Amino acid sequence: GNSVTQMEGPVTLSEEAFLTINCTYTATGYPSLFWYVQYPGEGLQLLLKATKADDKGSNKGFEATYRKETTSFHLEKGSVQVSDSAVYFCALSLYNFNKFYFGSGTKLNVKP
Amino acid sequence: GAVVSQHPSRVICKSGTSVKIECRSLDFQATTMFWYRQFPKQSLMLMATSNEGSKATYEQGVEKDKFLINHASLTLSTLTVTSAHPEDSSFYICSATLGLAGDEQFFGPGTRLTVL
Numbered sequence: 235g236n237s238v239t240q241m242e243g244p245v246t247l248s249e250e251a252f253l254t255i256n257c258t259y260t261a262t263g264y265p266s267l268f269w270y271v272q273y274p275g276e277g278l279q280l281l282l283k284a285t286k287a288d289d290k291g292s293n294k295g296f297e298a299t300y301r302k303e304t305t306s307f308h309l310e311k312g313s314v315q316v317s318d319s320a321v322y323f324c325a326l327s328l329y330n331f332n333k334f335y336f337g338s339g340t341k342l343n344v345k346p
Numbered sequence: 347g348a349v350v351s352q353h354p355s356r357v358i359c360k361s362g363t364s365v366k367i368e369c370r371s372l373d374f375q376a377t378t379m380f381w382y383r384q385f386p387k388q389s390l391m392l393m394a395t396s397n398e399g400s401k402a403t404y405e406q407g408v409e410k411d412k413f414l415i416n417h418a419s420l421t422l423s424t425l426t427v428t429s430a431h432p433e434d435s436s437f438y439i440c441s442a443t444l445g446l447a448g449d450e451q452f453f454g455p456g457t458r459l460t461v462l
Contacts, residue, residue: 238389275455277350277439278441336382337389338388
C-alpha cells in the first residue's frame with residue numbers, strides 16, 4: 235500500500251537551531267513527495283516538493299531530498315526562526331497528483 | 347496564490363441533526379475538490395474526490411449515504427454530514443486543484459465539527 239510515516243512531535247527548538255523532521259514512505263509506484271506547512275488557524279500550504287529520485291526541493295530555507303534508496307524525504311533547515319512554528323506534513327501523491335497520502339504531522343515549536 | 351475557503355470554521359450540533367460544510371475556491375475554478383478528515387494527532391484521511399457535475403468518488407470505508415458531497419459548480423463543493431453522531435466529531439478539510447496533471451492541491455482552513 236501507500237503510506238507516509240513522520241516523526242512524532244512536538245519538536246521544540248531554540249531559535250537558530252538546526253531542524254530535521256524525518257519522513258519515510260511506502261508506495262506502489264513512483265510517487266511525488268511534498269512537505270506542507272500549517273500555521274495556526276490557517277490551511278495547509280505547500281512548502282516544497284520533489285517529483286523524482288535525487289531531486290531536492292527547497293523553499294524559505296527549508297530543504298528536502300528525495301531518496302529512493304532509503305524511501306525518505308527528510309525536511310531540514312539550518313537555522314529556525316520563531317515564525318517557523320507550525321505543523322509540518324509530509325505527503326506523497328501518485329497518478330497526476332490527484333491523490334495524496336499524508337503523514338500524521340509534526341508540530342514544531344521554536345522558542346526565542 | 348490560489349485561495350480556498352471553508353464555512354463554517356466551527357460548528358456544534360446535536361446528535362441526529364445534519365450539518366453542511368461549504369468549500370469554495372475564491373480566485374480560480376476548481377475542476378476537482380477533495381474532502382479530508384483529520385483526527386487529533388493523526389493523518390489527513392482522504393474521504394472523497396468530487397468533480398464538478400458528477401458524482402463523488404468515495405474512498406473505501408467512507409459511507410456515501412452519511413457523507414453527502416455535492417460539487418455543483420466550479421467554485422463550490424459541499425459536504426453534508428447526515429444524522430450526525432458524536433463519533434463524526436472531527437476536523438474536516440477540503441482542497442482543490444485546477445485539474446491539470448502536475449498541479450498542487452490548495453487547502454482550505456478546515457472546519458471543526460463537534461457533535462454533542
